[in-house]
Amino acid sequence: MKLFHIRGGVHPAGNKERSAAQAIADLPLAPLLHVPMQQHSGAPALPVVRRGEQVLKGQLIGHSQGTVSAPVHAPTSGRIMGVGSYPAHHPSGIPVRTISLKPDGEDRWITPSDPLVDPFTLSGEEIAARVSAAGVVGMGGAAFPAGVKLNLRTRYRLHTLVINGAECEPYLTCDDRLMREQPEEVLDGVRIMAHALGVSHILIGIENNKPEAQAALREAARKALATQDAAAPTIRVVGLPTRYPMGSAKHLVKALSGRETPARGRTADLGMVVYNAATAFAVHEALRLGRPLVSRLVTVTGGAIRYPANLRVHLGTPVERLIEFCGGFREPPARLVSGGPMMGEPLPSVRVPVVKGSMGILALTAQEVAQREEGPCIRCGNCVRACPCGLLPLEMAAHARVGNLERVVGLGLLDCISCGSCAYVCPAGIPLVQYFNYAKGELAARQRAKHKQMETRRLAEQRTARLEALQRAKREALAQRKAAAAKPMAPPRPSPGEARI
Amino acid sequence: MTIPSPIIGPHAHGGDSIPRAMGLVMLALIPATLFGLVQFGWPARYLFVTTVLAALLFEALGLGLAGRSLRPLKDGSALLTGWLLAMTLPPWAPWWIGVVGAALAILVGKQVFGGLGQNLFNPAMVARVALLVAFPLPMTRFVAPSVTLGPDAPGMVGALGISLGATPLDGISSASLLGQVRTELSRGLGLDNILAGAYDPWQQMWGHAAGSLGETSALLLVLGGLFLLYRQAITWHIPVALLGALTLLATLTHGLDPARYPGALYHLLSGATLLGAFFIATDPVTSPVSPRGQLLFGAGCGALVFVIRTWAGYPEGMAFAVLLMNACTPLIDHYLRPRIYGRNARGAPLSYADAAERRL
Numbered sequence: 001m002k003l004f005h006i007r008g009g010v011h012p013a014g015n016k017e018r019s020a021a022q023a024i025a026d027l028p029l030a031p032l033l034h035v036p037m038q039q040h041s042g043a044p045a046l047p048v049v050r051r052g053e054q055v056l057k058g059q060l061i062g063h064s065q066g067t068v069s070a071p072v073h074a075p076t077s078g079r080i081m082g083v084g085s086y087p088a089h090h091p092s093g094i095p096v097r098t099i100s101l102k103p104d105g106e107d108r109w110i111t112p113s114d115p116l117v118d119p120f121t122l123s124g125e126e127i128a129a130r131v132s133a134a135g136v137v138g139m140g141g142a143a144f145p146a147g148v149k150l151n152l153r154t155r156y157r158l159h160t161l162v163i164n165g166a167e168c169e170p171y172l173t174c175d176d177r178l179m180r181e182q183p184e185e186v187l188d189g190v191r192i193m194a195h196a197l198g199v200s201h202i203l204i205g206i207e208n209n210k211p212e213a214q215a216a217l218r219e220a221a222r223k224a225l226a227t228q229d230a231a232a233p234t235i236r237v238v239g240l241p242t243r244y245p246m247g248s249a250k251h252l253v254k255a256l257s258g259r260e261t262p263a264r265g266r267t268a269d270l271g272m273v274v275y276n277a278a279t280a281f282a283v284h285e286a287l288r289l290g291r292p293l294v295s296r297l298v299t300v301t302g303g304a305i306r307y308p309a310n311l312r313v314h315l316g317t318p319v320e321r322l323i324e325f326c327g328g329f330r331e332p333p334a335r336l337v338s339g340g341p342m343m344g345e346p347l348p349s350v351r352v353p354v355v356k357g358s359m360g361i362l363a364l365t366a367q368e369v370a371q372r373e374e375g376p377c378i379r380c381g382n383c384v385r386a387c388p389c390g391l392l393p394l395e396m397a398a399h400a401r402v403g404n405l406e407r408v409v410g411l412g413l414l415d416c417i418s419c420g421s422c423a424y425v426c427p428a429g430i431p432l433v434q435y436f437n438y439a440k441g442e443l444a445a446r447q448r449a450k451h452k453q454m455e456t457r458r459l460a461e462q463r464t465a466r467l468e469a470l471q472r473a474k475r476e477a478l479a480q481r482k483a484a485a486a487k488p489m490a491p492p493r494p495s496p497g498e499a500r501i
Numbered sequence: 502m503t504i505p506s507p508i509i510g511p512h513a514h515g516g517d518s519i520p521r522a523m524g525l526v527m528l529a530l531i532p533a534t535l536f537g538l539v540q541f542g543w544p545a546r547y548l549f550v551t552t553v554l555a556a557l558l559f560e561a562l563g564l565g566l567a568g569r570s571l572r573p574l575k576d577g578s579a580l581l582t583g584w585l586l587a588m589t590l591p592p593w594a595p596w597w598i599g600v601v602g603a604a605l606a607i608l609v610g611k612q613v614f615g616g617l618g619q620n621l622f623n624p625a626m627v628a629r630v631a632l633l634v635a636f637p638l639p640m641t642r643f644v645a646p647s648v649t650l651g652p653d654a655p656g657m658v659g660a661l662g663i664s665l666g667a668t669p670l671d672g673i674s675s676a677s678l679l680g681q682v683r684t685e686l687s688r689g690l691g692l693d694n695i696l697a698g699a700y701d702p703w704q705q706m707w708g709h710a711a712g713s714l715g716e717t718s719a720l721l722l723v724l725g726g727l728f729l730l731y732r733q734a735i736t737w738h739i740p741v742a743l744l745g746a747l748t749l750l751a752t753l754t755h756g757l758d759p760a761r762y763p764g765a766l767y768h769l770l771s772g773a774t775l776l777g778a779f780f781i782a783t784d785p786v787t788s789p790v791s792p793r794g795q796l797l798f799g800a801g802c803g804a805l806v807f808v809i810r811t812w813a814g815y816p817e818g819m820a821f822a823v824l825l826m827n828a829c830t831p832l833i834d835h836y837l838r839p840r841i842y843g844r845n846a847r848g849a850p851l852s853y854a855d856a857a858e859r860r861l
Contacts, residue, residue, distance in 0.1 A: 007842070012513055091508075170513065250842065263843035263850035270853070341513040362512070370514035375576070376618035378519060381790035385736075390839040394790065412841045412848075420511035427517040428618075434509045 001238050004258035006251045008388040009243045010421045012170045012342065014209060015368075019301040019308035020173040024181055026312045027325055029103045033075055033316030034086045035061065037097040039355040040137040041144050042068030047099055053080045056110035058292050061099050064132070070145045070356075071135045073292040075314035078103040089338060089355045093348025101316065112290025119192045119287040124153060127196035127287065134286035135293045135356075140164060140247070140276035141339060143357035146283065149273060150196045156268040161194045161233070162256060165206040165213060165277040166240055166247035169340025172360045174297035175277050177310045179206065179213035183220040186277055187235075189284030191224065194233045197273055202235045203256055204277075209242045244342060245419040249274040251388055263415055298354055300326045304333035304363035313354050320350035322361055333363035334371070341368075342420045372429035383422035383432060389415050393422035393432045400435040405446070408439045416440075519617075522785075523577030525734040529725035530584060530780065536721050537714045541592035541649045543660030545714050549587045551664075552599035556583025559604050563612030578617050582606050585625040588715030588776060589820070590632075592649070593674070594639050595666035601636075602628040622827045623787045626820045633820070642674040643711040677712050678705070679772045680816040682763065691760045696767075705770035716776045719769070726779030735783040738792050742799025743778045743806075744769060750807040768807065773819035777802070781819070787827045794830075794837040801826045 038044035045062030049055060055074040062072030079102050086098035119127060132147025152158065163186075167175040179186055194202050204221070206214045214237055221235040240246050240255060250261045253272050261267050267274055278297065285291045294315055301308035306327030313322060319336075323329070337344040339359055347361070354361075383393035391412045399407040416436050423432040538546050560579035564571050573579075586602050609631075610624030611617070633640045648654065655663060662668035676684065678699060685695040704710055708718025716722070729735045747768050754762035768774060773781070782788065782802045789798050802822045809818025840846050 007839075010515065012511075012515070254842075259853070260843045260851055262852060263841065265843070265850065335508065335512055337510075337512050342511045344510055344512060346508050346512075364512055369512050370516065372514065372518070375519055376573075376616065378522070378578075378618045378785050379788075379790055380522065380785040381736075381795075382517065384790045384839065385792070387839075389842040391841060392790065392834075392838060395834075412844075415841050415843065424511045424513065425515045425517060427519050427522050429514070429518070431509060433511070437509060 001236060001256075003238070003240070003255050006243075006246070006255050006388060007390060008386050008421060009245060009251075010386050010424050011242070012244055012424060014242070015170045015301075016173050016176070016209070019171070019299050019310060020176055022173075022177075022309045024174075024177050024297060024310045024312055027314070027317060027322060029076060029105065029107065029314060030317045030321045031102070032081065032318075033078075033101045033103065033314060034318065034353040035072060035075060035099045035101060035316035036086065036088060036353060036355060037062045037072055037099070038088070039072065039143060039315070039357065040070040040135075041142060042066065042070070044097060045069065045072045047083045047097065049080050049083070049099065051080055051082050054078075054104075055080060055101070056108055058110045058112075058294055060292075061101075064135075064145075068145060068148055070137050070147075071133065071292075072099075073135055073294050074101060075294040075316050076101070076103045077106050077108040087349060087352050089347075089352045089358060091345045091348055093352065098353075109291070114290065116288070116290050120195055122196075122287075124150065124196040124198060127192060131196075131283055131286055134282070134291070136279065136282045136286055137293070137356050138276055139278035139282060139296060139356070139359070141343070141357055141359060143355075146275070146279055149275070150193065152266075152268050152273055153196075153198050156266075157271060158197050158199050158268060158273055159271040160201040160203060160257075160273075161190065161197055161199045162249075162252060162267075162272050162274045163190050163202065163204040163277055163280060164247055164249065164252055164274050165204055165210070165217070166252060167210070168207060168242075168244045168247040169342055169344070169359075170244075171301050171362055172299045172340050173301070174299040174310050174359060176210045176213050178281055178297055179210070179277055180216050182281065183213075183216035184223075185284045186281050187217060187220040187224055188288065189280030189282070190235075190275075191228075191233070192283055192287050193275060193280060199273070200233050202233050204235070204237045205240045205246075205252055205256060206237065207242045207246060208239045214239055244421065245388055245417070248388065248417055248419060250417070293356060296354070296356060296358065298322060298358055299360040301360065302333065302337075302362040303365040303368045304329045304331050306330045313358075315355060316353045318351050318353055319347060319361055322354070323350060323363065329363060331365060334366035334369050335362075335364045337362040337364060342424065343418065374430050375428035377428055377430060380427060382425040382427065386421040386425045388419060388421060389417060391416055393436075394430075396439075397430060397432050397435040400439040403442075405439060405443055408436075409443065413439055413443070519576045519578070522734055523581050525729060525732050526581055526780065527577065527584060529728045529734070530588070530715070531725075532721040533708075533715050533718050533725055533776070534584070534588065536708055536718045537588070537592065540646055540708065540717070541644070541714060542654050543657050544655065544663040545592035545649075547596065547660060547664040548590060548592065548594055548599050549584075549714065551596045552587035552590065552603050553580060553583040555600045555603035556580065556586070556607055559607035560612070563608050564616070567612065567616070569616070573617060576617065579607055582611070582624045585780060586628050588780075589625065589629050589713045589773060591640060591643050592714040593642070593644050593663050593670060596664045597666070598632060598636065598639055602632050605631045618786055620786060621830070622824055623781060623784050626781060626823045626827075629820045630824060633815075641676070641680065642670050643677050643680075643713075644670070644673060645675050645711040646709050648673050675711050677772065677816065678710060679810060683810075683816040686761065692763055693760065696763070700767065702766055702770060710771075712771075713773065713776075716773045719775050722775040722779060726775065729779060729783075735779070736792070736795065738795035739783045739788060739799035739802075740778040742796045743782055743803040744774070746800040746803030747774065747807050748803075750804060754811070762811065768810070772810070772817045774806065777806070777819040777823060782823050782826070787823075787830060789830050789833045789837065791834065791837050791839050793839075794833040797833055797837060798826050798830065801829065 043066040064071040081100040085095035087093040088096040128150035136146040137143040336347040606624040606628035610627035614620040748765040751765040755764040805822035
């Protein structure tokens with residue numbers, strides 16, 4: 001299949017060899033799980049269990065709140081030890097609402113509440129509802145509730161489902177292993193999603209550094225195509241050039257279709273929806289087995305890890321359990337990172353739990369991090385050439401440094417995907433992403449402040465209007481009473497202002 | 502175990518650094534430099550060492566005066582500036598030309614603006630132009646290789662007399678090819694007559710010609726430039742656009758009147774064309790950042806070189822051309838930005854004709 005050019009990007013060392021060779025292993029249950037209520041983008045879930053309560057694996061313990069939210073389920077059977085706060089899987093380590101669960105060791109599943117039926121007999125809405133109820137979120141990092149996106153066909157005319165198996169971040173191999181070891185399950189999830197979205201084409205994009213995964217999915221697709229009827233969507237497995245950030249949804253869509261997602265728009269504007277391969281697997285589990293999302297694959301690797309691995313982990317398992325299972329550290333790590341080295345975030349502590357969006361735990365040595373002191377910009381333009389979005393990172397950083405937010409926004413701050421390609425190639429070691437994140441945070445804070453100010457003004461104006469109406473009503477009533485006193489026979493009548501207040 | 506927090510990705514780096522970038526340029530300069538130092542003998546060696554040392558000294562002085570740490574000395578930029586300046590000086594110029602030039606380059610050309618990365622103009626070219634305007638005589642006295650390699654060439658001690666300015670160069674100095682051709686043309690001679698004895702493309706290519714210290718060997722400069730391209734220390738845009746524009750203009754005018762306008766090869770092989778195209782115009786600090794901007798910048802340099810050589814008051818125009826285009830760089834960067842993903846060239850979000858029917 002013809003692929004289209006995407007601009008910029010970088011070729012970081014893959015460093016996938018050590019963990020790519022390791023088959024998926026089950027991590028033994030931890031003695032205590034800490035399951036946060038916020039594991040997705042959107043509103044946090046609301047706890048629906050109490051301390052001391054006995055729960056089964058897959059039982060609902062956190063109810064989703066609002067349109068963009070996801071429920072949380074018990075990762076195993078056991079007893080609720082408390083509903084409190086615990087450090088989040090976030091660089092801040094800020095305490096968040098968390099349910100602590102003591103496993104009973106039996107790992108007993110709850111009976112699915114919805115009867116299991118052939119998903120292809122269900123409507124798109126029903127599939128989306130089941131996916132939402134199973135707490136499935138995008139497993140590629142953003143953790144956006146998957147069911148919400150499955151309903152996009154009510155608003156867009158969609159034609160293609162794109163499965164993102166690029167896994168362009170260095171080090172990470174869990175998607176690779178999943179596609180290699182369970183290609184049929186992944187493909188089944190893909191086909192269920194395609195059915196729900198009502199699309200006629202499926203494109204599965206996998207970078208060319210994963211030939212085994214490509215072959216496995218091609219074989220699975222061949223079998224599926226042989227048995228499915230002619231009206232079913234076409235399936236193509238596409239080899240993608242190994243280039244970061246190929247896995248950015250907007251860039252993946254450009255490479256496949258040659259069209260760019262309009263600024264501030266969605267890939268759905270082009271009729272395409274993008275899901276991660278691991279999300280497809282979670283959809284398969286939810287629809288075929290009635291199992292909500294309670295575990296995920298995590299790559300544990302990095303130069304400081306003794307035995308790298310791809311682990312199937314119960315959500316809520318403390319990160320230190322994963323590291324212990326992998327034989328601990330070969331040498332003290334210079335940095336612990338959640339996710340890939342390009343866009344991952346530092347872990348505040350090894351005690352934080354694994355959540356739905358945790359793709360990898362990296363223990364990097366100082367040599368791998370290659371941290372350097374910030375020098376002066378020499379305007380070499382490396383960042384301009386590397387930027388996949390066509391931005392001028394050096395100018396944006398210079399304006400962000402002096403707090404000139406308007407200029408940074410004018411230069412395209414909101415088009416920046418924070419991929420870090422610019423900082424990766426900067427010879428001066430300027431932490432460009434940090435400047436942009438600062439500017440984005442500052443912008444959000446200013447917008448909130450402005451919104452608040454306008455709300456306050458609106459309320460104040462309403463209050464003034466209300467008080468004036470009240471005064472006017474009183475005056476009118478007084479005048480009427482005076483008139484009534486002059487003409488004693490007229491009956492008293494409430495003024496319209498009084499009735500309203 | 503807790504890890505100190507406010508660190509942000511990427512948690513990996515491509516390995517490029519400022520000292521590495523500077524080092525690559527110096528590495529690429531070595532062949533042409535060695536050639537110049539051998540061909541032009543001891544006076545050239547003294548001048549080179551003096552200029553480079555003075556550049557480092559003035560960098561330290563500038564940093565000290567500004568109350569900054571002396572660490573930037575190690576980034577190699579001052580060394581490279583001194584080196585490039587020395588390459589563009591007449592090889593038998595007295596020592597103080599190198600020292601004054603280094604002071605102009607480092608203090609006036611760079612530190613006044615705030616140090617590395619802040620200067621608008623190429624420091625080495627600022628110095629060269631200032632020297633040319635202030636001291637026209639020592640800046641235009643070149644010596645032919647027949648003298649510098651001849652039997653009367655000064656030895657290590659005898660060269661001191663030239664470097665200290667005690668030995669007069671009258672009688673042995675000559676003009677560069679560009680200067681000679683210009684003078685003769687202005688006297689009404691035809692190009693065929695002028696070039697017949699003075700110009701041999703092969704000798705120009707090897708560098709066996711009178712000229713500035715490091716600009717003579719076309720072959721070795723191209724070799725260095727190709728090395729820089731190969732190691733991705735520079736991109737092709739500026740050199741190709743510069744040489745392309747110069748070639749185009751020279752070919753056109755030569756076609757119109759071969760007796761007055763020399764051909765493209767003459768322009769490419771003489772003067773500072775190749776040194777400028779690969780090593781000077783490509784200075785990252787003072788050239789545009791976007792590929793399209795670099796093409797325009799390079800083409801502008803090439804065109805200006807041609808215009809100055811052909812019609813202006815100086816026989817060679819590389820330094821002026823680079824400085825003039827340096828002045829345009831902020832403007833070029835402002836107008837020639839890359840197109841942002843998802844937006845059209847004017848910055849408005851893309852819209853597709855069939856998008857409306859898609860959005861139900």
